[in-house]
Amino acid sequence: MKFIKYYLLLSLVFLMNFSAFSQTRKQLENQRKKYKSEILKLNKLLFNEVKKEKNALEALKDINRKIDVRNKLINTINLEAKLLTNEINGNERKITKLNKELKALKADYAEMIYKSYKSKSQQSRLMFLLSSQNFYQAYKRLEYTKQYTQFRKKQGEQIQVQANFIKKLNDSLFYQKKVKDTLILVEKNQKNEIESDKKNQESLISQIKKKEGKYKREIQRNAKEERKVAARIDKIIKEEIAKANRLALSKSKSKTNKTVVKKSSSFILTPEAKALAAKFELNKGKLPWPVKEGIVVRKFGKQPHPTFPGIIINGTGLHIVTSNGSNAKAIFKGEVLNILVGSGGTKNVLIRHGNYITSYNNLENSFVKKGDKIEVGQDIGRIFTDKVSKKTKLVFVLFKNTTRLNPASWILKR
Incomplete structure (x- = not known):
């Protein structure tokens, strides 16, 4: 029973931590997608067409904008990768601890099964009941054997639950490592793109300085x-405000001073x-x-x-x-x-x-x-x-x- 409570508490703590991490990581993921989308939009709207005459000032402004967005994307990727590293390390520690507990639980269960097998015969169970000094003791011994059987069953279920939980953690760990590898690759590509953009930037700055x-x-x-x-x-x-106000006043037959209307900077609504x-x-x-x-x-x-x-x-x-x-x-x-x-x-x-x-x-x-x-x-x-x-x-x-x-x-x- 103590183990079940401990397991449920561990699961709750894990899920709460994972939820907190996920919420922050989800925000970073959305930010990363936003910056990637912005880079695509910049390429489409500012760099898609080949210019007949290149205005170095305009081109520099566009390049600077793209470099700025790429740097923001890299910073977001770094933050996301850092959070993933923390999650991966935390999961690895949990898996190590849970595997030790599972090993101890299996050993305990195996010992119990062995002892149970040695005294499993119907004759020994019958003798255990018949050797009771009175009916009440026989009833208690019968209840004990039932409870013992249920305990064995529950312990087997605990082992299965623990094993499933470890499998889920392993699956999560595998996914997190894949995500991190992808982020590292994206970051590398963005850094290469920035290097290329910076070469263009330097060339444009040189042109601008000359003129x-x-x-x-x-x-x-x-x-x-x-x-x-x-x-x-x-x-x-x-002029349009004055015209609209004159029209509004003529319809309402107001005696408002026409000079005031002409100089008015607000619509009469x-x-x-x-x-x-x-x-x-x-x-x-x-x-x-x-x-x-x-x-x-x-x-x-x-x-x-x-x-x-x-x-x-x-x-x-x-x-x-x-x-x-x-x-x-x-x-x-x-x-x-x-x-x-x-x-x-x-x-x-x-x-x-x-x-x-x-x-x-x-x-x-x-x-x-x-x-x-x-x-x-x-x-x-x-x-x-x-x-x-x-x-x-x-x-x-x-x-x-x-x-x-x-x-x-x-x-x-x-």
Whole structure:
């Protein structure tokens, strides 16, 4: 009985430890899969096409990104392998201890069987009962023989349970060793890939240093162009807000000062628009991405330039690279507020959701027109693919009235 309690306690402790390890290892396994998936996506979206003219600055940024993800993958593999080593060592100790216990249990059982065999004859059992001094003693002796038989049976079952448990531990140990061997192989492959990437990285850094002035001027020129585009969008949004407010007031026959309306930077919301804005807010962090698949290559807000220290770049929204031929998709239902045309002929579709506006910039063409009602996931337009870099990039911006918000806080995390 003591052995059974001990065995059950040992099993419980093992399962609890295994569960705790598994939970942590499961998280690491999911993280490893995520990084592997990200590397595949990077290769597909940033390195799949052969560029006609290689922009060393852009190429370096892409290489650095891939090296960073590979390093994260290797760190995750190392943590996972360390946990597996702890599990394997723990299992080996448990198996050694259980085998000793099983050996002792089998020896004890064999001795008991031998003694039982020597006194097994019906005659000796009958004599054992008949030699009782009274009926009560005979009854007790009969009960004893029954209990002895049950004990033998139970001990045999204990041996079987113990043997099965050891087999399961051995199977688990074998699987863990295979997983660890696979992880070591993956880590080795990733290190080889990083070495190859670093050679490309060094070559690109050398090219950039030779033309550093040229690249810095290019960055400043692009930043100036982006500021002009942002200012134009801000102006259009303010005009659209004023126009929408005038329309809302004319319908409500309000005597609000027209000058105040013209200078207003916030939408006057109808009950329907207010309800739509409330639903938009309730979906913060759960809104779908504006592309089927993509990688954010520039985040929202001010950030240091990835190559040149001291240069600050500003992201008005999210710059998302996606696959060639992809369409931009509406992240929420609303109405097309306006469609702007850029200097290079690319389009920017603005969709209003109450007092929120989503902007889908750098479209080759648009499938919608001003005033159209839009549903969640609806295709807005084909995203432009740069003929030189071969990158298909959407600039996705989010406003509340005239204030820019970080779209990453509103869409689902990938």
